[in-house]
Amino acid sequence: MARYASIGVDLIAVSLLVFGLYFPRHRRRDLVVAYLGVNVGVLAVAASLSASNVGAGLGLGLFGVLSIIRLRSTELDQHEVAYYFSALALGILGPLSGSVHMAAALMTLVLVVMFLGDHPRLLRTYRRQIVVLDTAVTDRVALVAHLEQVLGARVHAATVERVDLANETTTVEVRYSEGTRLAARVGAHK
Template sequence: MLAGKSLAAALTVGDLAARAGLDVLALLVLVGWLYRRRRTVPEMPLALTALNLGLFAAMTAISAGKFPAGVGFGLFGVISLVRLRSAAFTVRDVAYAFMALVIALGNGLPQRETWLIVGLDVLLLAAVLLVDDPASQQLTRTTRITLDRVYGDAAEIRADLTARLGTAPLDVEVDEIDYVRETTRVTARYPVEETAQVFLPGQRDARTPTPVAADAAEGRSL
């Protein structure tokens, strides 16, 4: 099917260089600027870059040869197996990974007008710029806490968390109540400063390093 559309004949060095340059430029804006506007998982820039460049290379190789249609479907099958399994990866990270894949796919297809590729890249990056604005969203962190008693209602849990940790939670969700051990396990979401290295509820100076890590991820509730 790809050979029937003469994609290989349309693939020239100049076209490849132009599309690769646009892809790298869009990737620099997406990862180097938009994604890094907030605190990031150290591995995510590498993952986003690998996903983008890997898909771009795969699309270029497929369009340059006589591959059956099943190869293209197989490629997307392999991409669907990609998972961000680490607890440190958030929904925001997954969204950026999807954007990196879409940009690579759009830039990797030959026989496309340059203005169309540039327009799509600008549209995608502008959408991310407007939607993921750190100034308009409060940075939060979610942590799991086990309390040493059973409570009558949610208001008591919220008041006890505030008294114990010195910080009022934004949201509290009860995960488990153990009447045998008389414990309550909850998931609480707290505001966190952008400059904080590690966040602990009740920690007054967020700039002071601590060896204890919070069991949560940025900007989401479990």
């Protein structure tokens, strides 16, 4: 009976993860199926391995290899990778936690961390963007100043991905924060 209860707790937890957190915040339908499928697949294997003489390490190692292949087969953002591993963890926790209460507590911990860590209000002014400038800039100080002017934001990091001197373009990964801080700093220098 405890086995069925842990399966039920997992299904509730993954439903909250996917339909309560991930999809309302990110709206990527194709990953809904991936998260549900990987969770239920890991749950099924972990449940069957926990009831047999085969070591759970063998099954978990197999899913580790499969997850690496899956993660390399398509481009995922870092928050999507976090949801992917959360779905994996939820599927493993149910059958291998020992008790339904421990499984429920650990699953709740995963859900709370994902809720808080991916909350829209957390670090809401910070952004990451790939910017293609219509000028070739090789001086770092000039690049950051130009990016701050173009974005109207404070640049925290700028990683040049490509400088094309023939076509006069610069491709940069920029991490910046929006807000009035830059406007106040620029106004003070006038």
